[in-house]
Every structure is written in structure tokens, then in C-alpha cells.
Amino acid sequence: MTFRDSFKFYKARKPPPDLSEVIDIRNPDGKIVKKVNVSPFGAACISEQLQTDSDFKPVENWNVFEFPSIPGLLVIENPFKPESQRKWILKCLRDYPCKPNITNLDAHDVLENGTTWWDACCGLNPRKDLVSKLRWTTLGYHHNWDTKQYSEDLRTKMPEDLTRMTKYIATVLGFHDFEAEAAIVNYYRMNSTLAGHTDHSEINLDAPLFSISFGQSAVFLIGGPTQEEPAHALYLRSGDVMVMSTSSRLRYHGVPKILYDPEELWNSKDSCVIDDDWIKAKSYIADARINVNVRQVLMPGQLSL
Numbered sequence: 001m002t003f004r005d006s007f008k009f010y011k012a013r014k015p016p017p018d019l020s021e022v023i024d025i026r027n028p029d030g031k032i033v034k035k036v037n038v039s040p041f042g043a044a045c046i047s048e049q050l051q052t053d054s055d056f057k058p059v060e061n062w063n064v065f066e067f068p069s070i071p072g073l074l075v076i077e078n079p080f081k082p083e084s085q086r087k088w089i090l091k092c093l094r095d096y097p098c099k100p101n102i103t104n105l106d107a108h109d110v111l112e113n114g115t116t117w118w119d120a121c122c123g124l125n126p127r128k129d130l131v132s133k134l135r136w137t138t139l140g141y142h143h144n145w146d147t148k149q150y151s152e153d154l155r156t157k158m159p160e161d162l163t164r165m166t167k168y169i170a171t172v173l174g175f176h177d178f179e180a181e182a183a184i185v186n187y188y189r190m191n192s193t194l195a196g197h198t199d200h201s202e203i204n205l206d207a208p209l210f211s212i213s214f215g216q217s218a219v220f221l222i223g224g225p226t227q228e229e230p231a232h233a234l235y236l237r238s239g240d241v242m243v244m245s246t247s248s249r250l251r252y253h254g255v256p257k258i259l260y261d262p263e264e265l266w267n268s269k270d271s272c273v274i275d276d277d278w279i280k281a282k283s284y285i286a287d288a289r290i291n292v293n294v295r296q297v298l299m300p301g302q303l304s305l
């Protein structure tokens, strides 16, 4: 089956698709998954202090997988602590869809001057109609969806917390030169899909791309250089980090299906500080998935376009 046909297959609602061929890193069942030992990579470069303060479980407990038939693709099984998942979900909802970042809502003039999507949805007169309207936020070099080209005129500062978090993952995996220069945060409702595409706008296509998922699960499809080659389907669950490096970087990929995750890893009962904002975020993420897609745009040492 081609990528195109697999996409239609998994997207179908009635009857719902057979998911038995979807690769599950938590239960590979003889499918094309291989566990990677991270110790020969960069784990040693993470100081003990940084490890203690970090969002992540200890690196020695990370499960990293590769796919022999998809060279360069890596998936880390949720390395986040549950409280860090909550922190990142809240950042993606409350902090990132704000100026100077750009969102899909900016073009539609639906928010009153200066009001953020979060405030509009959660304020005194909550705009319930806007909750499902947020589709993406761009950060750093802002992706131009029409020209598919980055430009220096559409560049703002990357949030330092996101840069630091991605650098940590990159270092553990041995990608020591990675610079987080652009990000897209994608917001999915339960019926959303992301059509097949390749990400080729970055000048530097040798640098890896980091794709971090929170909230409900996705069936992620990855194929070959066109939509006519066959594709593999795999589950991405909350906290999972996908890394597209080397030849996997330019493969067609997309998200045909969002599925409820009964485990809700972001909700575990450990010292959960219940503040007002988290209560709102928790209710949003009960029917949504967030994906943070972080890219390097420039060549090593290059400072601008």
C-alpha cells in the first residue's frame, strides 16, 4: 500500500481502521523496532547538576528505539517526568501562542487587540468557540506556509526554555551541534489530521529535527521520498520524542489519526500541584494532542540567512 492509501486507511472513521499493524515501541511484538543503547552517545556530557534539575527521568532509564528499515529515525519513549509534561502542556497553551510568536488565528482577527488565545478561552466571558480554532504557533524563524521559505524579517527569539530542553535531548543522543532555531507547535483535536508532507524549508537538512508529543496519542505515518512508496505506521504517545535525522529527515510523513490515550501519562498522581491554569489545560488536553516540532535552520556557525 502506498503512503497515500495508508493515510486514507488510518484516517477512516466508519468503520474504524484495523490498528494491528501499527508499530508500538511499548509492545513491539516482533515488529521492526530495535532498542538503542544511549551510553555510547552523549549521555556522559550531561552533568549531574543538569540531570537533577531537568525535566527528564535519569538518562540511564531512557528507552531509545531505532527502525532498521528507516535509517536515521529514532523514538525516545516518554523521557519526561509527569510534572514536566504538565509544565510543557501549559507552556504550549498559555505562553507560546502569544506575541511575538505567530499563530493561525492572527490572520483571522478573531482576538481583540492584545488578548491571547488562552485569555480569550479562559477569561471572564470565555470564548468557547475559539478553543478548537488554535491550530499552530510558530517560534524563532517563523515558517511561511505559502512560500515555505524562512526569512530574517520573520524571525523572533526562540524561547530559552524550549532551546534548553531540545539541546538536552540532542546532547544525550550525540547531536552536539544542534541549534534550535525554529519551532512549530501543532494543536490537534480528536478529529484533526496532518496531511502527508516533507519538511524541506530549512537550509540545513543534515541537522536532525525533534518532534515532541503531548496529550492524546497519534498514529504517525512515515514513508519514502514520495507519497507513492509504502509507509510504516507507529504510535506516538504523550512525552514521546521522535528524531528525524540523516535520510529519514526528508521522508514523507503525516498524522492520519488521533486516539484517546487511556493512560494519560501527564495526569499521574505524584505531587501534582493543582492550580487554576492546570485545571483548564487538563480539560483542553482531554480532547487534544500537542506536537512541538523543533528545527535547526542554519548551517553550523551561520548566524543569519
Ligand SMILES: O=C(O)CCC(=O)C(=O)O
Pocket: 184, 186, 194, 199, 211, 213, 218, 220, 236, 253, 254, 255, 291, 293
Ligand atoms: O504532529 C506530528 O507528530 C508531526 C508534525 C509535523 O510533521 C510537522 O509539524 O511538520
Ligand SMILES: [Fe+2]
Pocket: 197, 198, 199, 253
Ligand atoms: Fe513534518
